[in-house]
Amino acid sequence: MNENHQWVDSNVRKDKLSIGNGNPQNRYKLTTQGLDPGNTSLQPPTDISEIKSRIGAIDQSPLVDNENNFKDRTEAIDFIECQVLDPIELILQKTNQPEQLTLLKHSAEKVKSRLEKINLTLFESLRENIRNKKYTENDFKNLIREYVGSDYNSGRQQEVIAYDNHDIFLDGLSSFLVMPEATKDLEPEMVYYQKTPARIILELVEKSQITKGDVFFDLGSGLGQVAILVNLLSGIPTRGVEFEPAFCHYASACATQLNLPNVTFINKDARETDYSEGTVFFMYTPFEGKMLQTVLEILRNESRTRKIRIFTYGPCTTQVATQDWLNFSGADINNIYALGVFCSCLR
Numbered sequence: 421m422n423e424n425h426q427w428v429d430s431n432v433r434k435d436k437l438s439i440g441n442g443n444p445q446n447r448y449k450l451t452t453q454g455l456d457p458g459n460t461s462l463q464p465p466t467d468i469s470e471i472k473s474r475i476g477a478i479d480q481s482p483l484v485d486n487e488n489n490f491k492d493r494t495e496a497i498d499f500i501e502c503q504v505l506d507p508i509e510l511i512l513q514k515t516n517q518p519e520q521l522t523l524l525k526h527s528a529e530k531v532k533s534r535l536e537k538i539n540l541t542l543f544e545s546l547r548e549n550i551r552n553k554k555y556t557e558n559d560f561k562n563l564i565r566e567y568v569g570s571d572y573n574s575g576r577q578q579e580v581i582a583y584d585n586h587d588i589f590l591d592g593l594s595s596f597l598v599m600p601e602a603t604k605d606l607e608p609e610m611v612y613y614q615k616t617p618a619r620i621i622l623e624l625v626e627k628s629q630i631t632k633g634d635v636f637f638d639l640g641s642g643l644g645q646v647a648i649l650v651n652l653l654s655g656i657p658t659r660g661v662e663f664e665p666a667f668c669h670y671a672s673a674c675a676t677q678l679n680l681p682n683v684t685f686i687n688k689d690a691r692e693t694d695y696s697e698g699t700v701f702f703m704y705t706p707f708e709g710k711m712l713q714t715v716l717e718i719l720r721n722e723s724r725t726r727k728i729r730i731f732t733y734g735p736c737t738t739q740v741a742t743q744d745w746l747n748f749s750g751a752d753i754n755n756i757y758a759l760g761v762f763c764s765c766l767r
């Protein structure tokens with residue numbers, strides 16, 4: 421990890437994103453009927469009967485087994501992690517009679533793994549539909565609404581990097597292979613991989629007023645999720661430019677498996693890439709300082725022949741905002757974790 425780049429929020433529980441989500445907004449309230457998905461701050465259980473009743477409430481909840489109930493199931497998985505397994509671990513450290521707790525831990529893990537399997541089956545069938553071109557762009561947007569809900573915080577600004585159920589759902593659909601290790605050291609000013617929150621990608625597509633002639637570039641495309649999702653949500657050709665060959669290879673494999681020939685990944689340094697077909701560009705702070713300025717100069721030259729739009733996320737927004745050939749039309753230029761929206765004004 422590049423020590424120069426401390427801006428990444430260390431609280432992001434990346435490990436949880438692929439399975440549960442550790443999302444502090446997801447809190448279940450136990451009621452006599454079982455679970456009520458209210459945002460209640462439930463106290464950690466202090467005794468065995470309370471833990472048992474929590475596991476039973478999830479296990480017997482009619483909601484979570486229905487394949488279509490992704491949101492409830494995800495919140496139930498989160499509940500098992502945060503409100504059952506984490507507290508069991510804490511109590512286990514203090515007790516000298518661990519037998520019953522260990523049994524409860526195993527039964528909680530069993531319920532969790534049953535729910536995760538339902539998600540895996542769901543994702544496999546949705547991916548199959550994507551492969552077979554069953555969804556138009558609008559269908560895909562509706563699919564996200566149906567499974568995760570319509571509120572992805574458009575307009576509501578976050579002050580930190582925050583992930584939510586959209587990330588778990590879209591990870592399941594678009595980043596389903598085993599994550600590769602990086603093979604190359606990053607150069608100074610390059611920023612290591614971290615994914616853009618899915619709600620930012622949804623907001624980007626909503627705000628970019630993409631038309632059929634547009635071509636989208638994600639500069640520093642990591643594992644490729646941004647380019648894949650923008651294509652699924654808009655139908656335009658998308659490109660990812662990534663310095664790390666293993667990430668680029670992974671992203672290409674995901675796009676191929678989803679049968680998305682209009683999504684391509686270029687294993688190059690963003691300073692040496694041909695952007696002549698690009699009209700919409702996105703940067704989740706892939707690099708900083710002089711390297712960022714060099715790439716911005718390349719984009720500035722591109723903007724002499726056509727209007728381009730640049731979307732930013734993270735600290736690079738501050739530097740992009742100083743470019744006199746770009747107009748800002750985002751919500752808040754001082755909030756680096758709001759989507760930065762820029763349009764070229766040289767033509």
Ligand SMILES: C[S@@+](CC[C@H](N)C(=O)[O-])C[C@H]1O[C@@H](n2cnc3c(N)ncnc32)[C@H](O)[C@@H]1O
Pocket residue numbers: 609610611612613614615616638639640641642643644645646661662663664667688689690691704705706707711
């Ligand atoms: C913060 S991550 C963003 C990943 C991706 N855009 C996403 O949101 O999922 C930055 C990425 O930029 C890549 N990167 C850094 N410098 C680069 C350069 N000069 N050219 C191409 N990619 C670069 C890194 O390897 C890393 O994967």
